[in-house]
Amino acid sequence: MTPDTPIRAAVFDIDGTLAMMDKASGTFTALPGAVAALAACRAAGMAVAAYTNGTFFPPEHYYPRLAAAGLDFEPGHILTPASVAAHHLTRMGMKRVMVFGDEGTAVPLRDAGIEVLAPEPADGPVDAVLCGWTRHVDVPKIEAVCNAVWDGAKPFTTSSAPFFAGANGRLLGISGALAAMIHNVTGQEVGLFGKPSPLGLEMIVALTGVSVDAIMVIGDDPELELRMAREAGAFAIGVTTGLHDRAAFNAIEPAARAHVVLEGLIGFADQPWFETREGAT
Numbered sequence: 564m565t566p567d568t569p570i571r572a573a574v575f576d577i578d579g580t581l582a583m584m585d586k587a588s589g590t591f592t593a594l595p596g597a598v599a600a601l602a603a604c605r606a607a608g609m610a611v612a613a614y615t616n617g618t619f620f621p622p623e624h625y626y627p628r629l630a631a632a633g634l635d636f637e638p639g640h641i642l643t644p645a646s647v648a649a650h651h652l653t654r655m656g657m658k659r660v661m662v663f664g665d666e667g668t669a670v671p672l673r674d675a676g677i678e679v680l681a682p683e684p685a686d687g688p689v690d691a692v693l694c695g696w697t698r699h700v701d702v703p704k705i706e707a708v709c710n711a712v713w714d715g716a717k718p719f720t721t722s723s724a725p726f727f728a729g730a731n732g733r734l735l736g737i738s739g740a741l742a743a744m745i746h747n748v749t750g751q752e753v754g755l756f757g758k759p760s761p762l763g764l765e766m767i768v769a770l771t772g773v774s775v776d777a778i779m780v781i782g783d784d785p786e787l788e789l790r791m792a793r794e795a796g797a798f799a800i801g802v803t804t805g806l807h808d809r810a811a812f813n814a815i816e817p818a819a820r821a822h823v824v825l826e827g828l829i830g831f832a833d834q835p836w837f838e839t840r841e842g843a844t
């Protein structure tokens with residue numbers, strides 16, 4: 564399978580795709596072939612970005628830690644769902660946003676010039692409520708965000724994943740649980756910014772100036788970045804270095820399935836579809 568359009572931008576997932584994080588130290592180790600893959604994309608004239616689906620940390624957290632593993636990114640080219648939220652909330656004219664989450668969710672909004680409100684009774688109108696990962700959940704906060712939605716704030720979440728992999732098994736997808744709670748209480752549909760929403764790729768298009776059919780997305784999760792890629796019309800490349808094997812990629816319905824599945828990033832630039840793009844630079 565080769566893309567119809569020469570590829571001009573590459574978007575890599577981080578965990579399980581480019582690198583593995585040591586849960587104890589928080590440091591990253593590049594997966595085999597990852598450093599060379601980034602270099603090959605740049606040598607072929609592509610824009611290169613990383614997009615992780617977590618909101619534990621703001622993007623700033625990742626730059627030095629990935630660089631220490633040999634994975635360098637230009638400023639503004641590491642994204643989280645909170646970055647995507649900040650980009651789209653700004654475009655939607657949302658100026659006052661109540662964040663039900665921690666600093667990983669709040670920082671990108673503040674950096675974008677959005678007024679971030681804590682989940683407590685607000686003075687004046689609230690444009691939107693945004694759920695992110697947090698362990699700081701209590702009834703007064705739930706009441707505050709639901710009251711804000713009843714009063715007209717639009718509800719959004721950074722993730723709808725029910726759980727994700729942790730060092731000791733499943734970790735709750737708290738953003739999605741908060742979103743489900745808001746929906747159950749208020750009846751409002753809760754908008755999703757994180758993967759698999761194609762809004763992440765819309766931001767990449769704005770960031771790189773590359774049209775979505777000329778973007779390739781590389782990731783280890785068939786339900787997240789690869790579903791996002793297919794829905795948006797990008798070229799989707801799965802890798803089996805994370806949590807999912809080839810059978811898991813093949814279990815996805817054909818319209819949302821990765822175009823190509825690789826054992827990892829070793830020899831990434833030697834693939835025939837990579838040469839297709841390189842010839843167009």
Ligand SMILES: [Mg+2]
Nearest residue numbers: 576578579783
């Ligand atoms: Mg991953």
